[in-house]
Amino acid sequence: MTVGHFERTFHEICPESPAAPPERSAVRPATFPSRSTLATSPDTPRLTDVLPAPARVEPAAGVEFVLTPGTTIRTTPGPEAGAVGRYLADLLRRPTGYPLPVVTAGQSDVPGGISLLLTGDEAATTGAPGRPGTAAAGTASRTGTAPAGADSAEGYHLETTATAVVVRARTAAGLFYGVQTLRQLLPAKIESARRQSGPWVIPGGTISDHPRFGYRGAMLDVARHFFAVPHVLRFIDHLARYKLNHLHLHLTDDQGWRIAVDSWPRLTSVGAATEVDGGPGGHYTKEQYAEIVAYAAARHVTVVPEIDLPGHTNAALTAYGELAPDRVAPPEYIGTDVGFSTVAVDSERTYRFVDDVLGEVAALTPGRYLHIGGDEAFALDTADYARFMNRVQRIVTGHGKRVLGWHQIAVAEHSAGRVLQYWGTTEEDQTVAAAVRAGAKLLLSPGNRSYLDMKYSAATPLGKDWAGLVEVRDAYDWDPGSYLAGVPAEAVLGVEAPLWTETVRTIGDVEFMTFPRLPAIAELGWSPVQARDWADFRLRLAGQGVRWSTAGITFHRSPEVPWAGVPVVPEPRPGGSSSTATGADTAPASSGPGNPGGV
Template structure:
């Protein structure tokens, strides 16, 4: 995935995400913790005076900034990230949500699920009951309508959103399209909609219509849970961030030298032994089958597909500590908690290796409804030539036999491949003849250039966590590249999409994950969703600035990049410190805490 990073000081263990605040249960008059907001010409809403900390001191810092600096400007119809394909404002057609707003929805269980999640999203800040009612031909009627309807021009994920004086109508061909439309609706409301406690203000949406659809079918982010383990609730919180910006894939890097994070019932020592460690003295852990299914289901409810990665043949020290017979010399290696790469591998000449691979991939595939299995393939420095390509080809064949499509890092390029194989390109130099040749032979690409999309890179020299082997990546560097032209001699039609990986050698807590995700994740999301014609740095930075009050209202401590004109004083320095979060509770699998 990347060259050996310098070992960084370890932070204390992270803790699970806080439970969501309970929403108002009835009526239209919030009774507790209500914040009065007077809409003005310069601000529709400010955030609650007391934001509940989501992750220790970082959240406190975010709340402090929210209360004193991040006063949002009025929302305009085009103030959306990712940028919509078409925006047609109608200034005289604004709509204000009344307290008796009803959400009407087509009589379809998948559409109703989207409507219920929208109601759950809007209830805490508005305090409104927001009942969901099914109707054969739903119309806003003074509220909100989610309509399943044929939309051939918008594909499977596009939507049409119309705001008129009589309400808001979102129409789409699928529940995924309706979901994306609700995320746009969310951004059209005042920033205080992200509050977990009631805010008394006017909930007005700007009038007009939006027609929108994605540029690429694959739009994702990766979370490395192997170097540092993140619990289920923490992963669910990351999924929420991805869904907000219309990403549709979560890639989980489940195995590496430092830890094995997914239970395989036929190979129990993978987790009881291989899952007990992490980088430094951080606690290990793993996902039981029920844990993994909870992640998969939560993602699916938000129209994201989970892509599990079992990294092979390298990055396997944790597996070898559990099953040393797979090692080239058959000896048991010591557990590894450092950050070097390229030293471990399963023996490609050993028949038991392929029995192991089959056992693991069969179980993971059976629990994964999505089409992809990621098989890694990077940095296996000691497996060379035909030993490497032969291994990869056999593993790809196993994946195909399970009815899945193999995804691998672009080091897989020289190997022969099955139809539809996907390479994930993380290079920094667009001249890559091997990858271009693989594309000519039928491979497709997911673009994750290390010098643009790697979210573990530092923002600036003084960023206290992260690496800089691919350079510093502030927001503009994350935004200013084109997936369609990134790799020389690769046609745009071969690009499946984009993904932003977050490696966690130095990232130890949910607070630090969010700090590294935001504000760069929306930049990658826009590259995956928005048409190239909308790509404009000045326009993007202005729209992104409007996300700051939303994150602060939700209690998220993000990096206040000096490249972005955040609302408030332009002389205030960005928040770059990453204070230590509170220790996490004892892990149920490892007993460590």
Template sequence: MVTVRSHRRTAGDPVERDRLVTQHRTLPRLFGSLLLVVAAGFAGIGAASAPGGGAPARAETPRPLGQLVPVPAEVAPGGSPYAITPSTRIRVADGTREVREIGAYLAGLLRPSTGYALPVTDRDGRDGIRLELGDDDPGLGAEGYRLRSAKGAVTITAREPAGLFHGVQTLRQLLPDRVERNSRQEGPWQIAGGTVTDSPRYAYRSAMLDVSRHFFSVAEVKRYIDQLALYKLNKLHLHLSDDQGWRIAIDSWPRLATYGGSTEVGGGPGGYYTKSDYQEIVRYAASRYLEVVPEIDLPGHTNAALASYAELNCDGIAPPLYTGTTVGFSSLCVPKDVTYDFVDDVVRELAALTPGKYLHIGGDEAHSTSHEDFVAFMEKAQAVVGKYGKTVMGWHQLTGAKPVEGAVAQYWGYDRTGAAERQQVVDAAKNGTKLILSPADRSYLDMKYTKDTKLGLSWAGLVEVQRSYDWNPATYLEGAPEGSVLGVEAPLWTETLTDSAEIEQMAFPRLPGVAELGWSPAATHDWETYKVRLAAQGPRLTALGIDFYRSPQVPWAGQ
């Protein structure tokens, strides 16, 4: 009989602008737009001309500007819609590499379904789809954008390229769902008239993929990255090592990957990423404006490493490879000097491959490591991360040691987590440790939806769609300073998941809700309006080939 974990995760800051937007601008326009969503429902009632003129192609009203996930900060509907036609150009007038690449990305999204050429040009013009840097609104920050749609053009402006990219995701969601298909579809391709002004609530909006319990190919990871980008997430946390498998090549310790990566839960073939594989994932994520956050889980969850090198064990004897799911039994040998040679080499090589700011060192469920050894190990491991220029991240057990200045603790507790453990995290936050929130009974995407869900686990409880959405990151940890919360993450552990279809069945439709918690202003948080907007995502997910869970809590179109 296999025992699954019972207490585990197995596993910037909110800005003043949001408060001002909420008080002075957001609510009248936002809730007005949401009323339009409810009123419009899913059916179109107007007639649109066929592209290029002539008889109507089909009767269809453009999607209301507020019918988006995540919901924008400010929506001002009005005016004539913009229609993409055979003569439409994508204009990138400033000609910078980033803007040209975003234009090419957009063209790649739209060409298969529309059948239009959609040339990307740096020639200026007042028509077409216009992507422009240089918006002087400081409230947009590094990731915000403004989308203006009118009869002659749709224009997306931003201060930084990331904002333009997020604006493209909004434009994409405003088009009919069939735009996501890979074959030519019937038009029209209209975008409702008006203006969307938008920027994120939190600077850190993440999803985690566990590639250690089961290994996933580069292509499968890329598919997930594309799905995260649609909902404006900006971090991909990769859980690269655990008891069941080591998934990243380390030149100075080659058996970690070749032997430690040779199996997975249930005894499958496993696998690992070469350095070039990992760099391709990092590059692809960056092209979707996601930063990769690699995790090497230490000092527990290390059986794959211990099996690969006997000298990492206190008794000098390598244990066998492990394919089960019980946790908490493994530990690096804290007193040995070779342990820190190992940590230094792994962190050095991984840091060199990772352009992002963060490196995650785990720290959870080290049940076979004494408290004294845990504190001593974490002190040394954090110093190594800093030595190679990265910011330390760890699961919230890091707060049981002494987090270094600037460290980030990822909270994965849940309703049954003890008050003392929660208070330890709150105290660390009061002392300057920043927090990422991923409560297991809210945002863990591997928890079963209901008792009848075939995939997933249930040690943290059953997590239906409403429960995964209906919590507030700012107040979740009572007593933690609001400014200590960097953002949110939706982890997906893969003890029971083996391919993209199974990933998608568990991630959707809960992932978009966590993404909205990270992006949208707190004042917009409302299940009754969210479930209508989420329902409108169903046909889009279907067009993307995502076989999502049809939660009975959501009024899906056609059900």
């Protein structure tokens, strides 16, 4: 969570391919050179360039698949695989100019192509890699063992030969993540919104991959500064690119209330009309929120809505003064201080409000978690705070959801399935460790490692520095599984990178603070520990910079990374600490998600 001062902090069917070799403990065979020993060339991706680093990579020297105007995308019968196939086709059609028809596996006799196949229902595809003694081309098999990686709920197995690319997975999410890997194996110009010349070459070999943690996310604060639906959708595409599967939306705070609640209409008619520095604010209608949820779900991202309680509630109190401790509506607030507001925890009217709000938000949200905030409630003593949070937790479970909250809720009684989000800057918290021993899970978001609103350096025109300066190596060089003393790796649900927006006004600002740190957090959440190496990561990250520039994504040119090409850097606004993004590759503040397959 954000704080005004550091000292106040209390924080997922074709002929079978050759049998996969046994699992190895390393990401690459010992005989294959690390990416860090190879020359970086954005025009010739290698299997070892992928980010996040896969669990296992087996390059095939001298083997390439070339995408052509006659390439077909085949998918397992059914809507889930078909949707992933159409997503891939949308990604590739604009830059290549190729038709790339999406067909059901077995319905075309054209050899080769790209196959996206759900294991257990492997429709054979003519021209795909075959295994001696197994199902012949043109037949289907349901009896084969899924390749390594494809048997995980979010894992996949990708194999590229000179004649075909085959992605296999147990779930549509796994297929989708295989497509994100395939995207990175094509030249960087595949990210262009305009038609480009080929060749479109994919390096040969196999990748078997699956995530380390089940929760891999980022948070966007739309309360301090409001971001319209197209900008949220663009942010979702950034998450999907790096196999992140949760979007945490910070929907309410002192400066604004951003989600419509029918039973309390003044929350938006009054409470949504402000933001930091006096901007116009705004809110999402229920239909707009549903659009965000559906767009995210199509990219296998789960939305986690946050209604921050009992503090960070000035906007709600301005709309409904009877919720305030003195029953008097406070004035609107457009500053950035924290900890001064609270709802009346001794009033039944407050609990009716909480029940109504969480009930309506829960009904709109298919994901399992409701985030109830819980941080920086400095206006309450510990006993009142704990009693309030105990009751709020029961309201959450009463609506069929699990509790997620900032780690200060550790003082409340245990609620089955609850998750504490740790945002502290120290590696020890006895209260949190005790809550974990009682059954809580932990989501890691240490402020001095994962907070995307922290400045990169003292000269960064955006952001804050209460948790320190956070360069890309700081975001990368830590282990979520062993970070907090007394919390075993099996109790860690995953990682999340929060972006608070006190100084962030535009989508260009969002991207500048997000990149390149978000891919670092994504690799922590996805890749096995033994696959991670800073020297190798910085070179793989450098290759991503060319892709971002091609896609019009603003990013920070970290001096720790050997970037190629020209970056897009925000320029300071006159008289302020925020920025507008400028440059030929800038995604303007009014731009939408770009192309249907993401940005």
